Amino acid sequence: MLKVTIWNEFRHEVQDAEVREVYPKGIHGALADGLAPYGFDLRTATLDEPEHGLTEEVLNSTDVLLWWGHLAHGEVSDEIVNRVHQRVLDGMGLIVLHSGHCAKIFAKLMGTNTCALKWREADETERLWVINPAHPIAAGIGEYIELEREEMYGEHFNIPAPDELVFISWFEGGEVFRSGVTYHRGRGKIFYFRPGHETYPTYYNEQIVRVIANGVNWAAPSDTARPVYGHAQPLQEIRGKVTAL
Template sequence: MTQVTVWNEYRHERTNPIAMDIYPNGIHTAIATQLQEEYGFSAQTATLDEAEHGLTVEVLNRTDVLIWWGHMAHDEVDDEIVNRVQARVLEGMGLIILHSGHYSKIFKKLMGTSCALKWREADEKERLWVVNPAHPIAAGIGEYIELEQEEMYGEHFDIPTPDELVFVSWFEGGEVFRSGCTYSRGQGKVFYFRPGHETYPTYHNPQIIRVIANAVNWAADGRGAQPQYGHVPVPLEQIHR
């Protein structure tokens, strides 16, 4: 059974009355519960204020896919934990970065860019167009997902060119955005998925959870050959001098 860990700062839901009302037990709990009950994953949660941010060596070693939501406390994430997560991704753990996690230390470290973008909060309609309908992350979605209210993210999004682009968003105010991007880093698969502002019920939308579940399956899927690094004292063939 695929083991998922949903990580969340869990700050907005304890300080913002609107977020608290929408996600009384936190965004992490809302996502983990649906992934477990509706898709059969084994899902646990971890939050910023736990010891080692809940991401101990033991937790990460048994995690197949880590889901990450952060916003107001990116700088509070300890660099040692970031390095630990990066190492697990390179070893083969899947990573799904949600919404404002684009500015997280771990995403910026893996991307090697600023991951900067434009944004606006104006209760705008968002339409996420499926631009790669053959991709498994888009399975069962149809042509688009429509969200009546969301925070706008706009281009330019300072990320490396995605390995695959699955979704492109259009917003009521006119902006567009690369909203579903895949990458390979070492043996690990990374997916960035844009929707999920804390004051909107985005993670109660069945299609959004379907995308996240699809991404879990994709990120946990089998890997290729295991590379070997370091000194090779014995050659495969005899060396003639």
């Protein structure tokens, strides 16, 4: 059974009645409820818990970490960011959701100071087109997912070229966006998935939850060889250089 930790900064739901009305149990609670039927071993963690709820014990027993943040990226401790970063390099999967594109951990893994983009809140229809129908993250999804209202994210999205592009979004106002991208870092796999603005009930949408569940299964640690770095002894005898007479 995959061990999944859902991390949410849990600030909007506390401070904003409109968001609290949509997510009374917090975004992490909604995600946990939605993912429960998929048979994962689920736990949640939030920003204001000791060590942001991401102690070494928690992370060492996490196969895949989900990350939602927005208001308080700067409050996330660099020590914890480095801890999560190392776990990803060691093989833990990471799924970054919506405004987590500005999270310290995502920027560190992307190797950039900013993962900037365009945005607009205008109650727009979003259509997420499946670009790679053979990809396991798109399993069980048709040609597209349509969301009646969502926040717009638009290109240019300042990220490195992804290893794989799974979804592209079209918005009612005309913009497009790379909404589902994957990366490999070290032994770890990363999936960024765009939908999930805090004032919309996106995380109650069964297709959106299905994509996230597929992402968890895809990002799960693989039983691959652990790379070895540094000075290495030869595997067999090395014959010395022959000197011409």
